[in-house]
Amino acid sequence: MDLFSQQEGPIRSGFQKHILAGGELWVMPNFLSAEKAAAYYRQIKETINWRQEKIKMYGKTHPLPRLTAWHADAGYHYKYAGILCRPDPWTPALLEIKQQIELLLPRQKFNSVLLNLYRDGHDKMGWHADDEKELGVNPTIASVSLGAIRRFDLKHRKNKALKLQIALSPGSLLLMTGGLQHHWLHQVPAQKKVRAARINLTYRKIIGGSQP
Ligand SMILES: O=C(O)CCC(=O)C(=O)O
Ligand SMILES: [Mn+2]
Known part of the structure; x- marks a missing residue:
């Protein structure tokens, strides 16, 4: 049984299945055409109210090394790394x-x-799993990439020999599902030679909307 086990044919075959050690990772490189991806990139970059969040580490406050935004159905807040995201409404x-x-x-x-804007190759996201309790057990997370190509790294939490690097190109769709968040961590490392910006959209299902 996997995410597409009841679905043979063009949808399943548009995806590359990458790993199975406790979880599933699927990549559809051509989810959006190059033209569509470029148009969405421009539109989203210009219309979103990008925020510079801050995180506290060892008593010191640091700006998050990327800009972010959170758009959701009304009432669906999200908390990660001590940051409380209040939802902005959906854009077209x-x-x-x-x-x-x-x-x-x-x-x-x-x-x-959750939207991430990596302004250039200095912006990054450190090792983590999307394992907040509001996402439930074994969440399916769908991640769309726009703009510059960036590296996406995964490593198994226990078995050091299990790791993977993928280049996420504009218009690609990556799905993380099954037990992936339990067994693996992921990151977007700095790539200082990259000059252009990248936008990432990670679609999630929050369980139990709440007012903080
Ligand atoms: O930018 C990416 O591709 C990864 C984003 C991510 O892991 C997250 O938002 O939790
Ligand atoms: Mn993540």
Whole structure:
């Protein structure tokens, strides 16, 4: 049994299945055409109210090394790394992309998206798992890349020999599902030679909306 076990044919065959050690990772390189990906990149970069969040580490406050935004159905807050995200409403572009992903995954409905803007290769995201309790057990997370190509690294939490690097190109869709968040960590490392910006959209399903 895997994410697409009841779905042979063009949808399944558009994906590359990468790993199975306790979880599943699927990549569809051509989820969006180059033209669509470029148009969404421009539109999203310009219309989103990007925020510079701060994190506290060892008593000191640091700016997060990227800009972020959180768009969700009303009432769906999200907390990660001590940052509380209050939802902004869906924009037409974010909703359109969400619906296109849901067409591929008939049993999955997302209610939120976390946006990351890596302004250049200095911006990054450290090793982590998307294992907040609001995502439930074995969440399916759908991640769309726009703009510059960046590296996405994964490593198994226990078995040091298990690791993977993928280049995420614009218009690609990556799915993380099964027990991936329990057994693996992921990161987007700095790549200081990269000059251009990248936008990442990670669609999620938050369980139990709440007012903080
Ligand atoms: O930028 C990416 O591809 C990864 C983003 C990510 O891991 C996250 O938002 O939790
Ligand atoms: Mn993540």
